[in-house]
Amino acid sequence: MSTAPRPRPYRRRAALGALVVAALCSPQLVATSSAAGPDTLTVRIHDIQGSGRISPLAGEHVTEVAGVVTGVRTYGSRGFWIQDPEPDDDPATSEGLFVFTSSVPTVSVGDAVLVSGQVGEYYYGGAARGGLSVTQLSRPSVTVVSSGNPLPEPVVLDAGTVPAAFAPAGNPADGGSIEGLSLQPERYALDLYESLEGMNVAVEDARVVGPTTPYHELWVTVRPGDNPTPRGGTVYGSYTSQNPGRLKIESLTPVSQQPFPSADVGDVLSGTTSGPLDYDEFGGYHLVAREMGEVSPGGLEPQSARRQRPGELAVATYNVENLHPGNDQEKFDRLATGVVEHLASPDILALEEIQDDSGPVDDGTVTAERTLERFTDAIVAAGGPRYHWRGIDPEDGMDGGRPGGNIRNVFLFNPERVSFTDRPGGDATTAAGVVRRKGHAALTHSPGRVDPASPAWERSRKPLAGEFRFRGRTVFVIANHFNSKGGDQPLYSRFQPPNRSTETQRLLQAGAVNTFVKDLLAVERQARVVVLGDINDFEFSATTEALTDGGVLRSAVLSLPPQDRYTYVFQGNSQVLDQTLVSPSIRRFDYEIVHINTEFADQASDHDPQVLRFRP
Structure with missing residues (x-):
């Protein structure tokens, strides 16, 4: 102001x-x-x-x-x-x-x-x-x-009124800002929305592309032909595919007076939804509904991966969203059901966002034994195997995430199918190295951390490296949780294109992991390496380019059709944040992103897990 x-x-x-x-x-x-x-x-x-x-x-x-x-x-x-x-x-x-x-x-x-x-x-x-x-x-x-005057007729937002182009390029002389530019509402969606700021607008029979959130909002698209997924969402597949038809819907009626509708991706907000067009920091332009349509269910169901065959190793990753002992049993049970029924009990499971035993209480606790005991017990109760785990406790307050939570990466593994090669000595500050043992690559510490003293990991989760054995063969797995994108300028920024400032740290992190993989392959060219986890960046990003530099890794998500590439839904955009990457020796694999969370209003986590199956 x-x-x-x-x-x-x-x-x-x-x-x-x-x-x-x-x-x-x-x-x-x-x-x-x-x-x-x-x-x-x-x-x-x-x-x-x-x-x-x-x-x-x-x-x-x-x-x-x-x-x-x-x-x-x-x-x-x-x-x-x-x-x-x-x-x-x-x-x-x-x-x-x-x-x-x-x-x-x-x-x-x-x-x-x-x-x-x-x-x-x-x-x-x-x-x-x-x-x-x-x-x-x-x-x-x-x-x-x-009083009692008729309202102005709403401007209907649809594919005929909202332009396909998202925003003009900003003025370089003004730091890339678009604030000083004259509006071209017939050409750019952001300009159209600005030209309607505060006006009465409406959407009709709009498909839901972002499920109802705990903040009583949902996202629809008024341009349903833009980059649709087979399950009803809208794919964010490049920095120039912003999907301008996405629009957040809120309600002018407080939830204490009228519950906000619950909707999943693929549902339809049927009838007319109308009200003023507003703007805020949590999604840009949005319709604040004075009149709300009704949700017509689209019938979306959670997916399930097939079970690995006897000779296949199944390696999965799952961000379990700040899991700690203070969570109610329902969350543990739902996550466990996801592992058993939807991921088919993978042999190795890399977990992100495991919190310490006191959760968000900042009391110096760094151990996570209680968290992991409750989770593995819940998996057994759901009909799954008795997983063992390996991890490294972080230094208190040094790994970012929710204050006091000390989140970290952890491996679960099924000892009936795979063994873990323990090489003692790894701790929060000691880097795992690569050595040659009997002509093959081996880790100096397993589990061990990848270059934890590097500035790349300042106040961020350190990668966890582990050495596994399956049917007599070694597989190296590196679990990751890169720096968050929180802090980047939003798509609807006044700076176009927006500045992705957090990418700087992820590039350093990707470089550190890439170097570690190169060290493994320098010792053993045919080493089988799986790098996976919450990369917090897109498959088309510079971060992914840095991870795959030199051809030492390739992202498995690129094996999927473009419309199936998403592990997260953010502001109505279905996008990749979690990735699985493999070394060249893993020539053939079967990869799935298992959609069980992000498209649903009722979700156990805000990420979808993914699973890779291959024969070492």
Whole structure:
């Protein structure tokens, strides 16, 4: 919001009835009668919004701006939206505006009002996050002129109105910002949404591409032909495939008064959903529903992997989302069911986000024995094998993640199918090395950490390396959980293309793992190496390029059709964050991403597991 000194206000001195008629029904410039004083400029909503992203009147105090109330928000950022039912002929200027009241508004939908207040630009989450601003009036004075007025017809958002191009390229002279550019709503989706900011919009019979979240929101697409998955989602397959038809849906009705609908990917939000178009830091432009459609189930079911054959080694990875002893038994049981019924009890399972025995309590605890005992017990109860585990306790507070949780990577393995080669000495700060033993590569420490002292792993999870034996052959497995993408500028940033600042650390991490694999292959060219886990980056990213540098690894996800490549759903985009990569000696393999979580409102984790089967 602007902090500039308040300039001289715009004023109008006509009777309220005449003002409303003038403001809602007459041309943009209105002269008052001589009896009322000298001629003055009447400010309409489109004057405040202007034809760009920043109001030309930012910092000004305006008086008696006329509009009809189209939505009232009594929670969160409290306020209401007004819209001028008589638009100008410029498609770049919005006719809607948010009025921030701070307290619960006293107006109702359908009220014709006159609002005086300060014009400002508000950045949700702060300007430093890189998001766009919301033009609004604050510290308002509101006069209700009449009630029960009809609302302006909503602008229907669909494939015919939302452009296929996402956003213009930012101005290099302005650090890549698009804020200073004139809007081209017929050409770019972000420009269209900005030109409709605060206005009454609608979607009809929209397919759900992001399930209902704990924050009472879901994502639909209004461009259903854009990069669809076979299961109803929308694939984010490149940095230029942002899928501009994605739109978040929230409700103006508090959940205490009306539950938010539960929806999975592939369901349809049928009928009409309408309300003001808003913007925030958690998804950009979104529809705040005054009228909510009904969810029509699409019948999506969780997937199950086939069981490995006797000669196949099955290696899987699963981010179990901050698992600790304080979780209720249901979470342990559901995760265990996922391992047994949906992953078919893999021989080796790399886990990410195993927390210490006190969970998020920051009390110096670093062991995770209780966490792993409860999880392996739950797997047995679900009909699975009695897994053994190997891991290395981190130094307290040094591996990032939830404060106090000390998350780490852990191996589970089925001793009836595979054995673990223990080579003692590995700890939180000691690096595992590669040596030659009887003509073959071996680890100096197993389990051991990959280069834990490197700056690449500062406040981040260190990779866990282990040496396994299956049917007389050695397989090296490296479990990973790279640096989070939290901190990158969002897709809907005012900087286009957005800055991926967190990629810098992941590139260092990928380089460290790649070097370790090269060390293994330098000792034994045909060494069988599996690198897997939550890479926190896409299959087309520079991080993946760094991991595979020199041809020492290839990403198994590339063996799948493009529309099947996703392990995570974020803001309606189905995308790859978890990967499994293999060394050249693993020539043939069968790889699956098992969709059991991310597409569903009711999920045991926010990631889908993946499993690789091959014959060593």
